[in-house]
Amino acid sequence: MTNTKNANYQYDAENDILFIRVQHATYESSCEKDAAVIDYNQHKKIIGIEFFNASTRLHISKESLKNITRGLAKAKVTKHAIHITLTLFSRIGTKEVKTIGTHELTNEELPPQVLAYAL
Secondary structure: OOOEEEEEEEEEOOOOEEEEEEOOOOOOEEEEEOOEEEEEOOOOOEEEEEEEOHHHHHOOOHHHHHOEEEEEEEEEEOOOEEEEEEEEEEEEOOEEEEEEEEEEEEOOOOOOEEEEEEO
16 A cells, blocks of 8 residues: 655746655655656655656646646656656636646666655
8 A cells, every 4th residue: 555645846837847746855866767857765765756848748738737736646666667647636717627647757776666645
């Protein structure tokens, strides 16, 4: 069973960058993967991710990314890949819209893990 941690997020619409970071996490190092930066702690557990060209890579509109009200980010790390799934709820006009975005990154140094972050 995956323990869901709380995370903060920021979206820079001008540069199309989405940043997700676990609250109260201690940063150890980062690695750049396929136009994303992965932050991890001393145990090599992912504590943050920054997506460049987020709307294109995640297939989520900039409008949805600008208006996130809540969501869930999941990361499944295998020996060769990091699978990211974002389930986001955004306020578009008077409606709350659900969007799901996925992206896969290559992995060479992080151990297998499954993580979930509430946004």
